[in-house]
Amino acid sequence: MGNNWEEPLLDVHHREEHENKLRFVENFGIESKKLWKIAGPVILTAVCQYSVSAITLTFAGLVGDLDLAAVSVGNSVISGLAFGLLLGMGSALETLCGQAFGAGQKGMLGVYMQRSWLILLATATILLPVYIFAPPVLEFFGETAVISEAAGKYSLYLIPQLYAYALNFPIQKFLQAQSKVLVILWIAIVVLILHCVYCWFLIFKLRWGIVGAAVSINTSQWLLVIGQFLYIVLTKSDGAWTGFSWLAFRDLYGFFKLSVASAxxxxxxxxxxxxxxxxxxxxxxxxxxxxxxxxxxxxxxxxxxxxxxxxxxxxxxxxxxxxxxxxxxxxxxxxxxxxxxxxxxxxxxxxxxxxxxxxxxxxxxxxxxxxxxxxxxxxxxxxxxxxxxxxxxxxxxxxxxxxxxxxxxxxxxxxxxxxxxxxxxxxxxxxxxxxxxxxxxxxxxxxxxxxxxxxxxxxxxxxxxxxxxxxxxxxxxxxxxxxxx
Incomplete structure (x- = not known):
């Protein structure tokens, strides 16, 4: 009898514990929807963009073993170096654009993107010698002379892709910060379909070999840039894009340091x-x-x-x-x-x-x-x-x-x-x-x-x-x- 007073307290405790579990599950579901709304399209976009190189490699292999080796080495070593460095530097925008968007400072997103463009375009120019002198670079790392020469020729034609990277990565981070990932996905899907056509026509049909492979990749990368930027300009990105600004030239050194840390x-x-x-x-x-x-x-x-x-x-x-x-x-x-x-x-x-x-x-x-x-x-x-x-x-x-x-x-x-x-x-x-x-x-x-x-x-x-x-x-x-x- 003396312990009866404990029973209501236990009931209250169990009820609170049950309510906390239900609240956690409910909040988990809400956050999970927000997560997948971003992650799903980004995963599919990454698959599309990864497929661009894979498809190019497949068509190059249909032409000949040397073409296959040249495209493989050029993409994985020369282009891969630039890809990693520029993507890393562009990732600084994930911090700045994301936090500015969360704080309601939408207008600064376009300024941040322009600062990133300036830094990444300068970095791309610094990387130019790697593309121009690719054969000795590849031979230094142990690649054969024949493959190095072929990959070097391919890398020269691939220089437009280098500058497309410099523009594309900041644009993507700008849009991702606003959760506008479906736009990036649809443009990537269209570009991937067109890329298959380019590869078939230039590499396989015309048998342009590594030149056709480079032209196909350059065209696809620049279509990504043009398509995404047109969307930004035409829609103003709900106020995140207000045009080109002199603010882009402010505090470039500090912005550069954050970009380097990200890279x-x-x-x-x-x-x-x-x-x-x-x-x-x-x-x-x-x-x-x-x-x-x-x-x-x-x-x-x-x-x-x-x-x-x-x-x-x-x-x-x-x-x-x-x-x-x-x-x-x-x-x-x-x-x-x-x-x-x-x-x-x-x-x-x-x-x-x-x-x-x-x-x-x-x-x-x-x-x-x-x-x-x-x-x-x-x-x-x-x-x-x-x-x-x-x-x-x-x-x-x-x-x-x-x-x-x-x-x-x-x-x-x-x-x-x-x-x-x-x-x-x-x-x-x-x-x-x-x-x-x-x-x-x-x-x-x-x-x-x-x-x-x-x-x-x-x-x-x-x-x-x-x-x-x-x-x-x-x-x-x-x-x-x-x-x-």
């Missing part, structure tokens, strides 16, 4: 697994291991399209919420995207491990390569699982403006821990390609743990205040200067 952060990640193929190529009897790793990296590349979608989505959500001063909403967005992306990663890992005895035959007719690919596919499964978390946490860092901090984290985890571990296990302990890859996975694991800790211990209320300070420092108002007529 270093992204490039250290972008190049990390590329080094894996190079290291495996230095093993004894490397042909079979290199082929096996290349097949796995191809699949990992497609999986990265999903990761990039979540990366962009959480970057937009974090920057928008911090810009609006909603620290709790930003924290909750991190929880939702991590759970969602991890669930997708577990599913992809299960598919990889479940089909590891079968998918290699889609890429090779060699039994030795197929067996080796099946053997190392377990590491591919681990990699795709880590890719479901690590890029998401990098997106959180970009949205919050932690690029400089994460650049140091990447250097330490990837190049002081992971890379030496891979070399030690692969060469010193004679574990071959499994050892190299396993050691480098260790670097990703350490980096992921560090990013989780950073995200967990940050004071998000302070981050929101810093976002407000950042907007004031970089912006003012877009109408405070006369526009260029």
């Amino acid at each position: 270093v952060m992204l490039c250290l990640e972008f190049w990390y697994l590329m080094i894996l193929v190079v290291l495996v190529g230095r093993l004894e009897n490397p042909i079979v291991p290199v082929d096996a790793i290349s097949i796995c990296m191809n699949i990992q590349g497609w999986d990265m399209m999903i990761a990039l979608g979540f990366n962009a989505a959480i970057s937009v959500r974090i920057s928008n919420e911090l810009g609006a001063g909603n620290a709790e909403a930003a924290k909750f967005a991190v929880v939702v995207v991590t759970i969602t992306s991890l669930s997708v990663g577990i599913l992809v890992m299960a598919v990889v491990l479940g089909t590891r005895a079968y998918f290699p035959i889609l890429f090779t007719s060699s039994e030795a390569v197929a067996r080796e690919t099946t053997r190392v596919a377990s590491l591919l499964g681990v990699t795709v699982l880590l890719n479901s978390v690590q890029p998401v946490l990098s997106g959180v860092a970009i949205g919050a403006g932690w690029q400089s901090l994460i650049a140091y984290v990447n250097i330490a985890c990837y190049y002081i821990v992971g890379l030496p571990a891979g070399i030690l296990m692969g060469f010193t302990f004679h574990l071959g390609d499994m050892g190299v890859w396993g050691g480098m996975i260790g670097g990703i694991v350490v980096q992921t743990i560090v990013l989780v800790i950073i995200a967990a211990v940050r004071n998000w209320d302070k981050e929101a205040r810093q976002a407000e300070t950042r907007i004031k420092r970089w912006g003012g108002t877009a109408n405070s200067e006369h526009l260029i007529s």
Whole structure:
């Protein structure tokens, strides 16, 4: 009898706990819809743009082995270098445009995009010698003279793509910050369809070879730029575009420093697994291991399209919420995207491990390569699982403006821990390609743990205040200067 008074209290406690769970599920659903509204189109856009290179490579292979090698090397090494660097520098806009949009400073988005154009166009010009002198650059890294000359010719014709990158990446970040991702997707789909026609006509029908491949890619990249910019100019992007402004020339040095920090952060990640193929190529009897790793990296590349979608989505959500001063909403967005992306990663890992005895035959007719690919596919499964978390946490860092901090984290985890571990296990302990890859996975694991800790211990209320300070420092108002007529 004496304990009857406890029963109502327990009922109240259980009811509150039940209501909290229902509230969490409801809020999770709302945030998940916002996340997928951005991530879905970004994933499909990334697949379309990734397919442009893949389709070009396929048509080049129909012409001849040398054309295939030239396009492959030109895209992966010369163009890949510029892609990683310029995309990284353009990623500074994810922080600035996203936070300005969240704070209601729409007019500054166009100014930020113009500043990024100036910096990226200057960077593209600095990169020109790499394109012009591609043959000696490629030979320095061990490529044969024949392939280097062919890839060098291809790279010369590919220079227009370099400047398209410099304009396209800021435009995409400008639109993504406003969640206008469906526009980017539809333009990418149209361009991909047209690209198939260009490749068929120029490479296969006219047999222009590497010249046709370069013209096709240049045309497609510039159509992306023109299509997206026309949309911005015609719609004014709901007030985010107010025309060309002299404000674009203000504080370029400070903007450049943030762009460089973003580039270093992204490039250290972008190049990390590329080094894996190079290291495996230095093993004894490397042909079979290199082929096996290349097949796995191809699949990992497609999986990265999903990761990039979540990366962009959480970057937009974090920057928008911090810009609006909603620290709790930003924290909750991190929880939702991590759970969602991890669930997708577990599913992809299960598919990889479940089909590891079968998918290699889609890429090779060699039994030795197929067996080796099946053997190392377990590491591919681990990699795709880590890719479901690590890029998401990098997106959180970009949205919050932690690029400089994460650049140091990447250097330490990837190049002081992971890379030496891979070399030690692969060469010193004679574990071959499994050892190299396993050691480098260790670097990703350490980096992921560090990013989780950073995200967990940050004071998000302070981050929101810093976002407000950042907007004031970089912006003012877009109408405070006369526009260029």
